[in-house]
Every structure is written in structure tokens, then in C-alpha cells.
Amino acid sequence: MTDIDNTAVLTDETTTADAAPAPAAEEYTKAKIPVAKKKVALDTAWYIAGIVLSLIFIMPILYMLAVSTKSQIAADRATGIALFLPDFANLGTFFDNYAKVFTDYGIWRNALNSLMYAAIAIVLNIIVNGLAGYVLSKFDFPGKKFFTAIIIFLIIVPVETSIIPLYTIVTEMLHLNGPMRVAGVILPAVISIFNIFLFMQFFESIPKDYEEAARIDGAGNLKIFFKVILPLSKPIVATVAVFCFIGVWNDYLWPMMLLTGYQDLMPIQAVLQTIQNIDGVTTGEIMASLVVTSIPIFIIYIAAQKYIVQGFGSAGLKI
């Protein structure tokens, strides 16, 4: 901006060169140059501050990535900047820790479990909460106010963790035992009052014409929901799916409580603890397991940026 201003002033001066140089214009150029310098200095300071802050923030993550490629000896020997750099000197053993985590510790099984639980939860979450949101936004039926009131109440009141009663319900009331415990892990992630609310809000903005046109063509309620409403609601469906995935993938406590003793059924977060406690596990292997656990979420955040930002927007509705 300032550069352009200066040249503009200069050309201005040359065109009026015949007349006496306008003192006002001269003063203007003189005043502008220090401002420009000051701006460059500010910019440089901003960039330096940004780089320093960024480094502070990602240093632990760089450390995690670096150590995950090192043998225990290499990790212990590293000093200074080498602490944060991968083990490029020994490319032959670069992925050894990952290989061990995958084969010997069998983390791939738990990663697959997590993916599967998340996939089931996402599909059911969208169908169950979407249908409820659809009915509450488009249908007129007696008792509608009752459900809307319950939804608002459950969203506003900050209920303290009910994880212990939830545990008694799954084990004592529903008698989910053995591999059936997996259902206990997935089902609570399927229902989300807040998602019902989100769907409700979004569906209300869809004009009734779409529905009516489909109804005239003889489509039933379910067909309208799956073929008309859901395809028109891709942004909200994606947002719900992304947050559901992150929620299920990152959940630790609940699956750990339910699946203690079922190592093969555990999702990946719950098995990290087990890896820590293996005899003779190296720091590099622990870090490799942490990296493997973080990669899918990282991919999701990059791929679904748009929907995550949308999710933030809708989060504001919560208040």
C-alpha cells in the first residue's frame, strides 16, 4: 500500500514539474518513507514472533515424530536440534518402531476396531438423529412441544458425567457382556441430542416445495428423508459425521471401562495404555503408537476443514 502511495506522489510531482514544486507534496513523501520503514519493521517482528510461537507450539509434536523413528540408543544420544529431527542417519531402521508396533503389538487390529466403531456410529448417528430432526422440523403432531422442551433442557443444563450410572445400565440392566460390550461402546455415541437440534435447525431452512414435489410423485416419508432431505443437507451431514468420527476415535475412558479384558476388541486409544506397560518397550515404540493414533484425526482435520469451521459456527448455537 505505502509503496503505491509513494509512486503515485512521485508521478504527481513529475507531472507538475513545470510549475514550482508543490511544497505540500514534498512534505507528503518525506512523511511517508519513515512510516513504510516502520511497517516493514513491524512485519518482520510479526513474522519472527509467529515463527517462535509456532515452534513452541509444535515442538512437542516434532519431538514425538522424531523419536518415533529412532532406536532407543539413537534417542538417548540425540542432543540439541537433533532431538527434534527424525533419524535421517539410519534410514534403514527409520520405520522399525512402526513395524514393531503394527506386527508385534498388533495395533492394526485396534486401529481397525476404532475405524469400524466410528463408521457404524456415524451411519447410525446420521440416520437416528437425522430422522428425529426431520420429524421435529417438518411434521405437525400432538406432543411435539414435549420433545422440543426436553431437547432444549438437555442441551442447556450441564449435567455432570453420568458415566458410572451409564456403566451400571449397560452391564446390569442391558446385561451386555462378552463381545456384546462393543454395542455398549457404540450405542451411546449414536444418540446425540445436540445433533438432533442441529438437524432440526438445518431442515427448517429447506423449503417445503421439495418435499411436496416428492410426495406428489408418490414417495413415502423414509424415501423423502433419504432421497430428498439428506442430499440437500450435505454440509450438516458432513459436520455431524466429522465430529462423530473425532468423538469415537478419541474416546478413551468409556471403551476402556467396558472392554477391560477384551484386548482384541479395544479401540486404539484404550490400547495405548497397554503398550506403555509392555516389558522392554522403547520410547521410540511408544511414540510410534502415538503417531499412528493421531494420523487419522490429522487427515480428517485437513480433509474436512470446511465442515469443522461450520461446526464451530453451529457450536455457537449451543448457548
Next chain:
Amino acid sequence: MTTIAIIILAAFAVALAALIAVDIVKAKRANVQYHLKQCIAGYLMMAPAIALAFVFVLLPILFSLGYAFTDYHMYYPNDIHFVGVSNFTELFTEISNKGELWFAIKNTALFVVLVVPLQIGLALLLALFTNRKKRGVKVFKVCFFAPVVISLTVTSFLWLQILAPNESGLLNSFLGMFGVGPIDFLRDKETAMLWIVLLSAWQGCGYQMLIFSSGLTNIRNDLYEAASLDGARGWDKFVNITVPGLKSTLLYIMITVFVGACRVMIQPMLMTGYELHTVTLSYYMYQMGYGSKLIGLSSAVALMMTIVIGAITLVQRKVLK
């Protein structure tokens, strides 16, 4: 237990039926006709959500309320007695005797008091810092947001390695260069909680930064321009335009960060285990219920937490609105 669930279900059915009847009478008076077929279809389509919400959302809340007044032990689910407020008197004696619960309250309070301003302040700072159109600003944002991507479990285990008490720990290897002997940070009664505060703020603040950022972009630019014309300085603009413009965002962030901080438990659980100097309220509640199997007592703690947190949230809302 199942019988209680059925009784609750029946109560809800009765309430719903009554409301349906009221609605039908009202509709009759207003001469509005409900489509019977549509109504049935609607209820059928809502049925999965209603069933799941009843079992996994509503029942746990109501049970938690009820259990708080019983002596429910996990191994004797068929032998539950109503004990009045004795769970609560037990909790209060534990607080006055400076037992585990007293430490749990103390640690949680310390955590909340430190992490809420630290995390929100950092988030606001980063949001203001990245709130300009410059090349590279996106890279900075990604760096600040990166810790949010890794889960709390991964964060805890990662910092466990960074804070490891021997020379292989990152921090101790740094201190070693200055000749400071290895320190066991997480066993140190004074500093353990501070480290947990620090890593929690580090992990979480990128999330609030993004929310602040979207709040900042919603503030109209012409307000700043008008203020500049009036000769307002950076600080004046911040106090008179930015802060009021971020009010609802700030309220939302204050409440969510506060409630989240009150629930802290994964970090101490994975990093130190059940220790007096790091136990938190949620961790204590979990340990009572899942570890010691005393579900009645654990539910009493949960009820107390709900009341206290709910009250503080209400005050925050009133003050900020």
C-alpha cells in the same frame, strides 16, 4: 433397577399422553386437523432416537440423581437401600477431615483457576495475532491448532515422555545441559498440577483460537475504519470494538472451557495415577464408582458437581449478558 427404569418410562408415557391429549383438544378448538397417518409415521421415525435417548441420556441422569441417596454397591445390584443424605454427610466429613475429597476439590479448583484464564487468554492472543491478511498466516494457524488434533490420551502419554524423570526425558535432558539433576516433575507435589495445567492449555487453546477467529471476522470492518478516522489507537479499538464484538463468543468459550476444566480427569489419570497431589473431582468420582464400586457415594459427588458447576455457569451467564 429394571423395574425403576420401567416406572420412569411409564411416568414419561403418562406425561406424554397427557400433553398429546391437551394438544388434540387445543387443535379441536382451533379447528386444526392432525393427519393420523402422518402422526404415526412421525412417532415411528422418532422411535429409535427416543429409545436411545431414554436409555443412554435420560436414565443415567435420573439414576445418578437417585443413586446419590442410596448405598448402591456395584457387586450387590439387588440389595439397594435408601439412605437419605448420609452419602452427603460422609462427603462433608471427608472434606472437613482433609481426606481425599478435600485434595480433589483443592486440585480441581487450582486447575480451573489457572487453566481457564491461561487457555482463554492464549486463545484470544493467538486469534488476534493471526487476525490479519498476510502471507503465512495460515501456516501459523495450523501450527497453533496442531495440538488440538492429538487426543487427550496421546497428549498425556506424549508429555509423560517429555517430563520423564530420567535423562531421556526431553525437559530433563535440557536441564542436564545446565547441570541441573533430573527432576521428577510429576511426583513433585508443588509442580505436578502446574504441568498438567500447562499441557492442557497447550492442547486445548487452538480450538478456542479458531472460535475467536471466526468471532473476529464477524466484527464489521467499517467500525475499525470509523474509529481510525476518529483517531482511536490500537488499545482503544480493542477495548471499545473488539471486546464488545466478541462478547457472545467470549461467553460461549468461558462456559465451555470452564465446564471442561471442571471435568478434568484423563491427564492426571494417565500421567500420575491416583495420587493425592493430582487427584481431581471427576477422577475421585470415577475412582469411587468404578474402582471402589461405591456407586451411591460416587453419584453423590456427581450431583454436588452438577449443582456447583450449574450454579457457577448461571452466574457467568448473568454477569456477562
